[in-house]
Amino acid sequence: MLSFVQNISQNENQQQLATVDAEPAEKTFRTYRELKKSDIKPISIRIRDRNNYFMRLPGEDRQAVYEILKSDGATIGTNKDKVDLICKTLKIRYDIKEIPDHPQKHKFFVLLDDYDCVIVGKEPYLYDRIIEYFKIMMNFINIY
Structure with a gap:
């Protein structure tokens, strides 16, 4: 049972890593730059x-x-x-x-x-x- 649970968590972690790696770096940086330039400002009080x-x-x-x-x-x-x-x-x-x-x-x-x-x-x-x-x-x- 322990072996089964360990295999499940390893498979899930590998799938999550694969999803992050699959997104192109250019898209990530473009999204960051767009959000940084946007007029949306936090409304919380620091x-x-x-x-x-x-x-x-x-x-x-x-x-x-x-x-x-x-x-x-x-x-x-x-x-x-x-x-x-x-x-x-x-x-x-x-x-x-x-x-x-x-x-x-x-x-x-x-x-x-x-x-x-x-x-x-x-x-x-x-x-x-x-x-x-x-x-x-x-x-x-x-x-x-």
């Missing part, structure tokens, strides 16, 4: 540009987030409520899920779409960390 993204938000959105961040718990509610309100204000989708089989029941916060942000922590500290993230990214670090 990690190095993330801070600039938040800094370039419209003034009214930045002001609204500033007001949310400096408000006390009596005005808005818990930090979880603040996180939800900040994301709604900025029109950012997010998800919070529990890490499966984690002994301390940690959760992770993920900004969806093209933001590439994941923050991990145990409730309620997770929401504190998310708020700190937004303070730093929007340069509102003077808010306590």
Whole structure:
């Protein structure tokens, strides 16, 4: 049986290599040059540009987030409520899920779409960390 399985995987690997080798090099390079010259640009936000993204938000959105961040718990509610309100204000989708089989029941916060942000922590500290993230990214670090 082992011999049969090894032969199957070797045959599949050889077929994949044959397919790659069969394509002419000129076609591969031509496709590369065409894609490189095309006007299609990635729409994702690079990690190095993330801070600039938040800094370039419209003034009214930045002001609204500033007001949310400096408000006390009596005005808005818990930090979880603040996180939800900040994301709604900025029109950012997010998800919070529990890490499966984690002994301390940690959760992770993920900004969806093209933001590439994941923050991990145990409730309620997770929401504190998310708020700190937004303070730093929007340069509102003077808010306590």
